[in-house]
Amino acid sequence: MAIEGTTEVRQKRIRLGMVGGGSGAFIGAVHRMAARLDDHFELVAGALSSTPEKAKASGAELGLDPSRSYSDFKEMAIREAKLKNGIEAVAIVTPNHVHYEAAREFLKRGIHVICDKPLTSTLSDAKKLKKLADESDALFVLTHNYTGYPMVRQAREMIANGDIGAVRLVQMEYPQDWLTENIESSGQKQAAWRTDPSKSGAGGSTGDIGTHAYNLGAFVSGLELEELAADLDSFVEGRALDDNAHVMMRFKEKNGQRAKGLLWCSQVAPGHENGLMVRVYGTKGGLEWTQKDPNYLWYTPFGEPKRLITRNGAGSGPAAARVSRIPSGHPEGYLEGFANIYTEAARAIFAKRNGEAVDPAVIYPTIDDGMKGMVFVDACVQSSKQNGAWIKV
Amino acid sequence: MAIEGTTEVRQKRIRLGMVGGGSGAFIGAVHRMAARLDDHFELVAGALSSTPEKAKASGAELGLDPSRSYSDFKEMAIREAKLKNGIEAVAIVTPNHVHYEAAREFLKRGIHVICDKPLTSTLSDAKKLKKLADESDALFVLTHNYTGYPMVRQAREMIANGDIGAVRLVQMEYPQDWLTENIESSGQKQAAWRTDPSKSGAGGSTGDIGTHAYNLGAFVSGLELEELAADLDSFVEGRALDDNAHVMMRFKEKNGQRAKGLLWCSQVAPGHENGLMVRVYGTKGGLEWTQKDPNYLWYTPFGEPKRLITRNGAGSGPAAARVSRIPSGHPEGYLEGFANIYTEAARAIFAKRNGEAVDPAVIYPTIDDGMKGMVFVDACVQSSKQNGAWIKV
């Protein structure tokens, strides 16, 4: 493939607010870059912190109009809903336990929600949020960002097209090493809330990264989980939540084919930074993708040599191309994948705004994907408590 | 490391017989090359086939004295035991169901046995063989050949030295793709006996390759399995034995540290030829080794960059060097690793012959490793039948 540009079609930017993401937060900055990359959003309001001074300072850093820099997300929802040019969408980038209440305030006022995962910290919150989202006219977008990678889209399209036949196996893993030692007690902020059940919910590694791996496996394979058996551990002394999980899975039969899966997530595996990988094997071939080399997709048609499909290179199709910005051979990364979720959301929001139907090619993770993640965590915890009994989901 | 030779010390070659391994067999030829590489063995007798004409023809092909080319292993054992220069050792390279009876005949006559894995086709045969081997003065060597790879030895040594701290996780996998379709019914010979319970035993992929993965994980980590939970499948229509297995493991506590494991073996994963891999993670670091790139060992001391240790290169120690023949940067492969099992066996046999103690550095898989493999297969099958219940081993 030679190098060719793509046309950017201009719509008036979506007015975006943000809850969480004040100074020093990691994921807030990621959401802002993702929102900015394709120029479909403009950040105009925020409740960037619940500490008023910090909220104010963070708003100033980001150039927000001080009158639209809030320290309370509910106040923000109420005020913005009344403004003539109030926000049309809000990004929720707080720790998990705040997701539900924040999302509720915006959804019920018809403001689209783009929410970080996992959906909530408890399954009961998730169910309430699901109800709210279903009833709301506003969109609910969950940033299971890895589904935005072009080669993940490519894999999904190939499987849907039957390129590997009927799926038999979905092998998922997401090892990390950053919690190998107890850094939460010495106050490392990202570690502290992620290992605290009151903020994270019932799942540690399962909630933080296991949901990503499971979501990716399901997204790519097109399969639905039926039941799972899990063995969870908290290897690090004094840690309340799981930091490693081994999960066996059984998927619902599809087109007469039953499939199995294996999922490993870990925060205590030295040598892995964000080793998310998904491998899918069917009756006619196999596909392998790993996040650290995201522009590659390995494809083996059974009985033929393994092929390395590159983003926008030969063999890469339209599902990848529509979420890709540059020619093959020039790598795209995490931010571009994340930005794709925002851009897909923008396409849906534009359609809403214009009273049009959303292009069926638009894909973003929904409240239902969020529910599945919560059910997965809950099932993992239950199964592990019952010594690995199979739990239907 | 610069390029330097090693000294070969000469002992009179060990007179070797072979059971199985006639024309067209894969593993027989491998054993012969392995035995020959370091020049410690000389093949002088064989019961290469149970079909007399084939046995005779195969013996002629290999240059055996016709009087020592047998079609019955028992006759061979009896005759060779009486010869002045009869065989000192026998390699048993038949399908699994023959291992027990063949090994018995030689062991009870004091002839050392080098036997292919898995140990036998049934657990009860295995127990009888274990008893025989324990009582015999002859050595019993099982060719879990992957333990012969220098970088596998290196990994084991590093873990024993505490380089990754206390082990928490042992992740094993051995995917293949050659049984993705039903080739056994069309008579493919290697597939036919491996998928036939009367020849292979109760385990399909678990017996053929799962035992290798488990053996490797245990060898490298130094851990003992306590219990496992397994989910086995026969994905291919009409196949009696498992062709895919997902196994969760719990190891016995060691030095106050409990550890967990995950094992995946498959014969239906397109894109994998012999994808044996073992990854071990501890409190202070991680190690990763994969058979397709056997001269590399990835080592991550926690908090430091990942290091690529190469066979005989910087960071590679004596455990690897003593089973390695050439300088770093020139790859060794499967045959060299297999030959190391033979050479370790030869060192033990020479010691026996000379009435000396075996050098404690000598390592080869024993009857006990074989028993563990049989117990593993049995536990996998039992657990799967009980819907993944944990089975103590």
Add this chain to the structure above:
Amino acid sequence: MAIEGTTEVRQKRIRLGMVGGGSGAFIGAVHRMAARLDDHFELVAGALSSTPEKAKASGAELGLDPSRSYSDFKEMAIREAKLKNGIEAVAIVTPNHVHYEAAREFLKRGIHVICDKPLTSTLSDAKKLKKLADESDALFVLTHNYTGYPMVRQAREMIANGDIGAVRLVQMEYPQDWLTENIESSGQKQAAWRTDPSKSGAGGSTGDIGTHAYNLGAFVSGLELEELAADLDSFVEGRALDDNAHVMMRFKEKNGQRAKGLLWCSQVAPGHENGLMVRVYGTKGGLEWTQKDPNYLWYTPFGEPKRLITRNGAGSGPAAARVSRIPSGHPEGYLEGFANIYTEAARAIFAKRNGEAVDPAVIYPTIDDGMKGMVFVDACVQSSKQNGAWIKV
């Protein structure tokens, strides 16, 4: 490294214009995304095409005020220079032969120039531009974008710190395959101008990608080229410019150490998309970086195992961190590297705007780097015409 955010400090956005980059252009869209990512620029004017209708349509697509959408860059320079809130900087993203005249109009009116590479299409234009840039108070930034990759910065810093001792060898390559066949005659737009001497200049692959490889080698090693010997080819029938070049290099002595280099660039090497790679070897170690895996830097301290340094992972230092946005293990790519050039430019422009000195840590390619690229191309062409004679630069 755990996951932590970085603080974005807000300055008023730089008002940016663009010359070239109308609908369907590849590199214009890249510049716009790069300018947007860190939110330091706002595109407010453009001469996006010299065809008035296309200029107008492209401006509308990008949301430009129609009064600031020009079809003539000179008119744009004149008008914008007079506007109260006229552009502060302009991005020039046209084919090479337009660079000089466009840059001239803005530089002489004190508008900062961010210009695509190579500098110009002729050496004489380059010299004139150099004079203008030296005399102007405005900044001149050349988008040798690969120098923006964090691990390229890391490599440069390590070499400057002496981590590989005195440099002996700099091996550069940039193979592509998109011009393996004659696609220019069938009107492929990107190919057409790149293979046309009147638009591209004297160098084909040497100018388009050889300059990148050379720039990268010099940037990372800190060495100055002394002379080169080149063998250029136009393998494809009917092609006027080189599509492959082999170049031997000799660098100026540094700290008593002379160094050599080898450079290969090609547009006819099937299997390579954008295979830019630089490898540097010194008296105490070696470093290897390749663009297709840009988040990795291979480092071998002589006599120790090879280490894989990852962006922001262990062993990655401040030079990489200051141009990196997200934690280790989440890949960044081409756009982020490109954006780093814009952000470094922004830092310099902010300093100018505020009457402050530019932070010495700020690095961007300058007019001098552009001159070196032009001299390199000229020397390659001369040397090749003289059958590979050494040409001093």
Add this chain to the structure above:
Amino acid sequence: MAIEGTTEVRQKRIRLGMVGGGSGAFIGAVHRMAARLDDHFELVAGALSSTPEKAKASGAELGLDPSRSYSDFKEMAIREAKLKNGIEAVAIVTPNHVHYEAAREFLKRGIHVICDKPLTSTLSDAKKLKKLADESDALFVLTHNYTGYPMVRQAREMIANGDIGAVRLVQMEYPQDWLTENIESSGQKQAAWRTDPSKSGAGGSTGDIGTHAYNLGAFVSGLELEELAADLDSFVEGRALDDNAHVMMRFKEKNGQRAKGLLWCSQVAPGHENGLMVRVYGTKGGLEWTQKDPNYLWYTPFGEPKRLITRNGAGSGPAAARVSRIPSGHPEGYLEGFANIYTEAARAIFAKRNGEAVDPAVIYPTIDDGMKGMVFVDACVQSSKQNGAWIKV
């Protein structure tokens, strides 16, 4: 490909002698293992060292009959030629400067010679040896062992079949790092003779490894070198011979297509153990092979995804299969490749012995390949002395 054995056809073993290769030598042991692997040779005599005591001790170590353990190769040639069961072939594994005289003594007595590379230490010796070999009825086999790797054979076959179209580019490299520092003066034996012009000849890295890279490029591509331009260095203080070489090459036109090449060999590139690599690009595709992963061949048909062909896997053909011993997915290495040269030699010797024509499929490097290597070294040295002038070969 499933796992299947190959039939070994038995011929009476070839009686082999060895010159050089006493205790502590690296390459002698390699030759012996290579000779032994397929069981076609039996070592029965040796002049393993020119020091009588060492020769004797080394012979004893290898189990030679003391009466056939010589300290003088000429005496050995004379005596063995007269013995009824004297050696049929001799392996010459001394430093380079001994090759000519040793080979002469055996060739003129009709004893086949298997000689290490480079052919000799001087071009004049090489020419004399070429004359002798051409006149002799005995075979002359040069162990350019890398041509024995199955995937190298595969690459050669694919190019001959036109799979990549007409060849345009042959890129060769062989970097090492073991001579990064001056270890020869402290007496490291392998380094000492290799850096000594009186033993090695006029080329250092060019002779020791450059010849391998060049031989491989020519072997795989099927092209003939026409001229070269070289820049040689001795980076290490006090070293008389080159330890790094940059070489530009022009090949003779073939089927109307001219081709170019680039060769880099180095002994001072930290991070490379034996980094031999060859990459060939043609009008329709590209091939890439690297010695450290010898079981893989990367193949890109232009415009299609890159394919990973594995030894004996899908896409691997008969040229690889006939020099391969085990199924795909089980790696073969350096010794197996080396053994292939011996086995090809054995096939030719058997044919001679039986008065049959040699199977045209048999391939081994000949005296002519040796001459080409010598001419290459000579041209590199000449060109470098003439400041990189093109030297016709």
